[in-house]
Amino acid sequence: MAEKVAPAKSPGKAKPLLAMKFGGTSVGNAERMERVAEIIREHASQAEIVVVVSAMGGVTDMLIRAATEASRGDREHWKSVRQELARRHREVADRLLSAGEQAAVLPRLAEHVNQFENLCSGFSLVREVTPRAMDTLSSLGEVMSATLMAAILRTKGLPAEAVDAVECIVTDEHFGNATPLFAETDLKTSERLAPLRRRGTIPVVTGFRGATREGLCTTLGRGGSDYTGTIIGAALDAEEICIWTDVDGVMTADPRLVPAARIIPEISYREAIELSFFGAKVLHPKTIQPVMKKKIPVWIKNSFNPACPGTKIGPAAANGQPGVKAITSVSKADLITISGKDTLSFAQLASKVFAALSLEGIATLMVTQSSADNVLCFAVHNADLKRVKTKLEKVFELEILHDYVAALEVMPHVAMVVAIGENMKGTPGIAGRAFSALGRRSINIIAIAQGSSELSISFAVKSSDVKDAVQAIHEEFQL
Ligand code: ASP
Ligand code: MG
Numbered sequence: 001m002a003e004k005v006a007p008a009k010s011p012g013k014a015k016p017l018l019a020m021k022f023g024g025t026s027v028g029n030a031e032r033m034e035r036v037a038e039i040i041r042e043h044a045s046q047a048e049i050v051v052v053v054s055a056m057g058g059v060t061d062m063l064i065r066a067a068t069e070a071s072r073g074d075r076e077h078w079k080s081v082r083q084e085l086a087r088r089h090r091e092v093a094d095r096l097l098s099a100g101e102q103a104a105v106l107p108r109l110a111e112h113v114n115q116f117e118n119l120c121s122g123f124s125l126v127r128e129v130t131p132r133a134m135d136t137l138s139s140l141g142e143v144m145s146a147t148l149m150a151a152i153l154r155t156k157g158l159p160a161e162a163v164d165a166v167e168c169i170v171t172d173e174h175f176g177n178a179t180p181l182f183a184e185t186d187l188k189t190s191e192r193l194a195p196l197r198r199r200g201t202i203p204v205v206t207g208f209r210g211a212t213r214e215g216l217c218t219t220l221g222r223g224g225s226d227y228t229g230t231i232i233g234a235a236l237d238a239e240e241i242c243i244w245t246d247v248d249g250v251m252t253a254d255p256r257l258v259p260a261a262r263i264i265p266e267i268s269y270r271e272a273i274e275l276s277f278f279g280a281k282v283l284h285p286k287t288i289q290p291v292m293k294k295k296i297p298v299w300i301k302n303s304f305n306p307a308c309p310g311t312k313i314g315p316a317a318a319n320g321q322p323g324v325k326a327i328t329s330v331s332k333a334d335l336i337t338i339s340g341k342d343t344l345s346f347a348q349l350a351s352k353v354f355a356a357l358s359l360e361g362i363a364t365l366m367v368t369q370s371s372a373d374n375v376l377c378f379a380v381h382n383a384d385l386k387r388v389k390t391k392l393e394k395v396f397e398l399e400i401l402h403d404y405v406a407a408l409e410v411m412p413h414v415a416m417v418v419a420i421g422e423n424m425k426g427t428p429g430i431a432g433r434a435f436s437a438l439g440r441r442s443i444n445i446i447a448i449a450q451g452s453s454e455l456s457i458s459f460a461v462k463s464s465d466v467k468d469a470v471q472a473i474h475e476e477f478q479l
Contacts, residue, residue, distance in 0.1 A: 053205070230289070
């Protein structure tokens with residue numbers, strides 16, 4: 001992306017600000033962290049940089065598991081995790097830091113490892129881990145990786161300082177999946193980073209974590225460091241934000257399903273949101289939200305292949321090609337059907353269902369109404385099925401008892417295949433072509449939905465058909 005960042009407009013004028021977020025695999029070991037430092041160095045010659053880092057790959061999983069085991073009373077498991085945590089970070093310090101930096105950083109890493117140990121020991125004693133305590137523990141990996149990354153940059157002669165995002169990002173109190181309070185976050189972030197920026201010091205901010213107004217540590221949900229990248233970038237009015245990951249960009253389909261899938265050079269914000277909502281792993285679903293109003297472009301680039309241009313996500317894709325842009329899928333879903341009798345209007349039925357789902361925080365993947373009778377059908381992630389069933393059976397207990405509502409029907413092993421493209425709007429025949437392509441492969445469509453925004457068309461098919469279905473549509477639209 002080096003060439004894409006506009007050079008300073010005139011000598012002496014401030015450089016454009018570039019926010020760069022590096023994911024867990026990009027900072028997975030010493031060699032990769034060194035590569036990241038080189039990427040930062042390259043860009044630092046043309047832009048002012050703010051860095052956001054994830055925990056080293058695998059660390060968050062390890063921390064969460066350790067806490068869970070400890071809360072079940074296992075007093076051994078976290079001791080081995082402690083060793084591993086210390087070993088992985090220490091190895092990076094040994095290999096990449098100057099003696100002076102080691103002297104400064106090793107005691108700090110040791111402190112974090114101690115904090116891990118104290119927390120786990122506490123969990124094992126009380127046999128419980130609260131969401132609040134889990135947030136403090138599960139985001140320790142980010143604190144450690146940011147500490148290391150800043151020290152690596154300093155060892156290379158680049159001024160840098162680790163910043164804990166609890167000092168920048170203000171969130172609500174939804175521990176485990178907190179939402180930022182943007183106005184406060186923007187202010188706090190600018191204020192916290194201003195002195196560093198004035199000195200020309202690169203802030204290296206911890207991804208994933210924030211804090212409530214009272215200063216209690218929260219997290220932004222798994223994979224939330226992408227979100228941190230755009231929250232920080234937007235707060236500082238960055239010229240561009242770059243999410244460095246381990247794939248070349250956003251692809252037309254999952255390459256495991258479609259070997260012919262290719263990188264999409266440019267997609268719109270809305271397309272990216274749609275893709276991440278429907279299971280594309282490349283972005284955390286909330287990532288785009290903070291940049292939409294300010295129209296800041298977000299790049300997806302591969303830290304293992306920085307020469308590849310990647311994907312640009314912006315207000316509107318320049319590529320005006322009509323039709324389908326990408327296909328995504330959710331392979332483990334269930335279709336739930338709920339049928340009301342005449343005495344219960346569809347609106348009554350639907351409002352009750354969605355109020356219940358919203359209380360449980362459950363996202364639906366597709367919703368359809370059959371109008372002749374009061375039949376509501378919707379798809380949910382299989383992981384949510386149990387909660388949905390329990391909740392709805394409770395909410396409709398009386399109606400089911402008195403036969404106003406038939407018992408819930410669940411169709412398991414369903415996959416959602418979703419064709420996405422902003423320019424499908426107003427292009428006739430797209431649904432027809434997709435139908436025919438599936439028909440030619442004898443794939444039965446169980447349900448279909450398209451919103452009036454025509455940004456996506458979703459098909460529910462049997463799980464076992466998902467690969468074929470994605471391939472068929474990919475081929476049909478020559479992606
Ligand atoms: N380390 C956190 C996770 O694994 C956040 C992130 O990497 O985006 O979920
Ligand atoms: Mg990620």
